[in-house]
Amino acid sequence: MYKLKNKSILITGASSGIGLELARRLAFENCNLALLARRKKVIEQEVRSFEKFATEIITIKCDVTKIDEVKDAIEEVKSKFGKIDVAILNSGISIPQNITNFKSRYAKEVFDVNVFGLFNFVEVLIPEMAANKDGIIVGVSSLADGRGFPQNGPYSASKAAASIYLESLRVELKKYNIKVITVKPGFVRTPMTDKNNFRMPFLIDVEQAADTIIKGIKNEKTLIQFPFSTSIGAKFLKIVPNFIFDFIAKSYR
Numbered sequence: 662m663y664k665l666k667n668k669s670i671l672i673t674g675a676s677s678g679i680g681l682e683l684a685r686r687l688a689f690e691n692c693n694l695a696l697l698a699r700r701k702k703v704i705e706q707e708v709r710s711f712e713k714f715a716t717e718i719i720t721i722k723c724d725v726t727k728i729d730e731v732k733d734a735i736e737e738v739k740s741k742f743g744k745i746d747v748a749i750l751n752s753g754i755s756i757p758q759n760i761t762n763f764k765s766r767y768a769k770e771v772f773d774v775n776v777f778g779l780f781n782f783v784e785v786l787i788p789e790m791a792a793n794k795d796g797i798i799v800g801v802s803s804l805a806d807g808r809g810f811p812q813n814g815p816y817s818a819s820k821a822a823a824s825i826y827l828e829s830l831r832v833e834l835k836k837y838n839i840k841v842i843t844v845k846p847g848f849v850r851t852p853m854t855d856k857n858n859f860r861m862p863f864l865i866d867v868e869q870a871a872d873t874i875i876k877g878i879k880n881e882k883t884l885i886q887f888p889f890s891t892s893i894g895a896k897f898l899k900i901v902p903n904f905i906f907d908f909i910a911k912s913y914r
């Protein structure tokens with residue numbers, strides 16, 4: 662069982678939704694927290710309600726698509742906490758688009774954050790963790806990674822890329838004693854899903870999502886997928902023939 666107490670934990674996308682709730686819950690585990698997002702002021706405001714519980718919290722403005730900001734952020738965390746034990750790479754965006762008005766620049770934005778944001782952290786974190794022969798990388802992907810969902814194809818494609826990449830990383834980093842955990846949530850009630858105007862089966866609260874992720878980290882899982890019903894549904898959708906997938910996917914949009 663992995664002990665979180667006194668560990669230094671970095672979280673990207675900590676200004677909102679799953680990242681913010683993870684920060685709140687991890688504060689009660691007596692961790693040192695480095696909370697990153699572009700909206701640093703929002704994090705500062707939010708941490709007021711729980712900062713007294715954490716050992717120490719630092720907030721850092723960081724756009725994950727900018728490698729220089731990623732390097733600076735990691736330097737700041739190292740100078741404050743000495744090292745990073747767990748990096749929760751959670752920043753992500755979804756930009757649903759109507760196909761008749763499709764803009765590739767929005768798809769690029771999605772890939773820049775969901776895929777290249779991950780690559781940027783890996784570039785900077787791995788040499789550090791490999792030198793220490795210690796560390797955990799938690800990459801937040803999605804159960805939407807298994808098939809191409811209509812109106813949000815670039816998002817599904819970006820999460821497929823993230824999941825596949827995290828898998829290769831998990832195997833490659835074993836010899837450096839760096840663990841890689843892939844997180845695949847189903848629908849979670851957050852500002853990201855608040856804007857969806859379609860039916861979201863088995864939608865769960867952000868508290869439940871954060872609890873499940875933290876439990877999975879403690880249990881040293883390599884894959885944390887939830888809720889159970891959606892993960893079964895995603896498995897089913899992955900293996901059904903196209904005509905069944907097309908029928909089901911169409912009825913949800």
Ligand SMILES: NC(=O)c1ccc[n+]([C@@H]2O[C@H](COP(=O)([O-])OP(=O)(O)OC[C@H]3O[C@@H](n4cnc5c(N)ncnc54)[C@H](OP(=O)(O)O)[C@@H]3O)[C@@H](O)[C@H]2O)c1
Pocket residue numbers: 673674675676677678679680697698699700701723724725726751752753754774801802803804845846847848849850851852853854
């Ligand atoms: N909610 C769901 O149903 C669901 C399901 C499956 C997977 N996920 C995944 O879970 C993760 C968190 O999603 P959420 O639902 O919590 O969404 P959210 O509430 O919209 O939060 C997204 C976070 O990502 C950060 N972010 C966005 N662009 C960024 C950038 N360029 N640089 C740094 N940070 C950036 C945002 O912070 P700033 O805007 O302040 O930078 C924010 O803190 C995402 O990877 C998402 O794809 C969510």
